[in-house]
Amino acid sequence: MADLTTKYLGMTLKNPFIVSSSSLTNSVEKIQRCEEAGAGAVVLKSLFEEQIYEEKIRAADDGLAAAYHTEAAEYIHQMSMNFGPEDYLGLIRGAKKLVKIPVIASLNCIAHEWWKDYALRIQKAGADALELNISFLIHDPEDASEEIEERVLKIVRAVAADLKIPVAVKIGPYYTNTARLVKKLQLKGAAGVVLFNRFYQVDIDTDTMELKPGYLLTPREEVTLALRWIALLAGRTKLSIAGSGGVYSGEDAVKYLLAGADAVQVCSALYKNRIEHLKTMTAEMNVWMKKKGFASIDDFRGKLAQGKKSDPESWERQQYIKALVGLE
Numbered sequence: 001m002a003d004l005t006t007k008y009l010g011m012t013l014k015n016p017f018i019v020s021s022s023s024l025t026n027s028v029e030k031i032q033r034c035e036e037a038g039a040g041a042v043v044l045k046s047l048f049e050e051q052i053y054e055e056k057i058r059a060a061d062d063g064l065a066a067a068y069h070t071e072a073a074e075y076i077h078q079m080s081m082n083f084g085p086e087d088y089l090g091l092i093r094g095a096k097k098l099v100k101i102p103v104i105a106s107l108n109c110i111a112h113e114w115w116k117d118y119a120l121r122i123q124k125a126g127a128d129a130l131e132l133n134i135s136f137l138i139h140d141p142e143d144a145s146e147e148i149e150e151r152v153l154k155i156v157r158a159v160a161a162d163l164k165i166p167v168a169v170k171i172g173p174y175y176t177n178t179a180r181l182v183k184k185l186q187l188k189g190a191a192g193v194v195l196f197n198r199f200y201q202v203d204i205d206t207d208t209m210e211l212k213p214g215y216l217l218t219p220r221e222e223v224t225l226a227l228r229w230i231a232l233l234a235g236r237t238k239l240s241i242a243g244s245g246g247v248y249s250g251e252d253a254v255k256y257l258l259a260g261a262d263a264v265q266v267c268s269a270l271y272k273n274r275i276e277h278l279k280t281m282t283a284e285m286n287v288w289m290k291k292k293g294f295a296s297i298d299d300f301r302g303k304l305a306q307g308k309k310s311d312p313e314s315w316e317r318q319q320y321i322k323a324l325v326g327l328e
Contacts (some may be wrong), residue, residue, distance in 0.1 A: 002289040004282065006040070008263040009129045009166040009192045009240050013040035015255060015285075016297065017278055020244060021046045021106040028094040035099045036197040037278040040263065042101065046108040046133050047088045047118070055070035057213035085118065092125040102128040102166070106164060108135065109155070119159045132159060135197055142246060145176050152181070153188050159188025168192035168242065172199055178229050192240035193233075194265060195226040217268040219307050227259050234260020234305035248272075250284025260302035278326045295323055 004015035018041045019025055019034045026045040034042050079165050088105075095103045105127040109115050115132070122130055134152050150173070160167045167189065173196040175181050201214025223246030230243055243256030244265040253264045266321050270277055 002286050003293065004285065006262055006297050006301075007240070008041070008242065009104075009168055009261045010252060011041070011128060011166075012039075013102065013263060015282055016257065016261075016263040017281060018043060018104075018242060018263050018265045019270065019275075019278075020137065020267040021131065022267050022271075024080065024270055026091070027044055028098060030090065030275070031095045031099055031103070033275050034278070035101050037275045038282050039101060041104060041128075042095075042099075043106050043131050043265065044088070044091060044095075044127075045105040046106040047085060048108045050149070081160075085121075087122060092127050096126040099173050101104040104131050104304065106131045106133050106170075108133040115155055116158045116162065117304045119163055122269050123163055123165050126280060127165060129168060129191075130159070131168045131170055132156065132193065133170045133197065133201055135172060136172040137199075149175065149181055149184070153184055156185055156190050157188040160191075166191035166240075168194055168240065170194035170197045172197045173225055173229075179232060179236070182233055186237060186239050192242065192262075193237075194242045195229055196245060198245060201299040214237050218283060220246045220248050220252070223252050223255060227255060230236060231259040231304060232305040247281075250281045250286070251288055253281060253285060254288055254296070256301075257297060257301050260305035262301075 002200065004019070006013050006016045007214075008018070010015075017039055019039045021029075021043040023032055023045055025034065025042045031042050033045075053291060070196065092103060092105060105122045105125075107118065109132075118131055127317070132155060134155060136148060136151065138148060142255055156167065168187050169183070169190050169192070171178075171193065180193070196219055201216070203212050203214040204210070205212045219238060223243075226243050226245055230241055233239075233241060240262045241260065242263045242265055243253075243259070244260040246268075247253050247256070247264050247266045249267040255267075256264045266278070266281070269281070273280075289295075289297075289300075292300070
């Protein structure tokens with residue numbers, strides 16, 4: 001058997017497969033199944049800002065309640081009653097008692113004032129790390145790109161300043177210069193970055209002429225979305241890098257590792273094939289490594305990282321030309 005251990009956020013994982021934040025990790029029982037299936041770590045289902053807000057409303061004055069978005073209030077109230085902030089802390093404590101793999105908490109917020117206090121409570125509950133799932137739904141044409149990035153950096157700075165556990169930042173693919181943002185995230189105290197967050201997809205039902213959810217599972221083809229930036233960043237940042245999107249097999253994960261990722265997050269493949277599919281992916285990675293003669297992940301990690309080349313821009317331009325000229 002090959003050595004599949006890897007380092008992520010300063011933690012040693014038995015393999016690079018991390019079950020990403022989803023309903024697959026919203027209970028201790030499911031987290032145990034992930035461990036039994038061979039997961040290297042889990043990211044808990046995200047706790048949303050609105051759930052924290054709901055808790056404060058129940059404990060605060062009428063002024064705070066009056067400021068709440070009325071159309072969403074009832075839905076958020078029901079969601080928080082089923083799984084609120086205190087339940088989330090209990091999930092962390094329960095998981096830490098029963099599993100040995102790292103348990104990474106996840107917060108999904110918009111306004112920076114909601115992050116800091118709860119991040120400290122998450123740390124106290126025993127989480128091994130914290131993932132900040134930052135997903136602004138930008139729609140205002142007056143929002144400048146630098147202002148949007150500054151909102152992200154403000155969140156990271158506020159959270160990381162007082163935490164002792166490592167902080168990873170999960171961002172989307174639509175920033176003007178991802179490399180510049182990642183550099184700033186490191187300066188603000190982040191320990192890692194997850195590329196990329198997949199935002200809610202919208203579709204249209206032409207019969208009812210109404211909006212409906214788009215395809216919920218990440219297509220396998222999306223593995224290529226993050227590969228470019230991971231290959232550019234590996235070797236040029238001290239942050240841990242996790243690839244996310246399109247991992248359905250061991251070889252899909254190998255692509256991320258060859259580009260320079262330290263770990264990969266898996267979700268859609270497990271919805272489609274059940275949690276036990278982790279065993280299959282691990283076996284597939286072992287077979288590939290044996291075939292190529294690699295004894296450990298460190299033997300091939302980053303072999304295709306563009307960031308290690310003296311002129312990555314020229315290299316990428318060459319690949320671009322080759323791809324287009326080769327089209328018939």
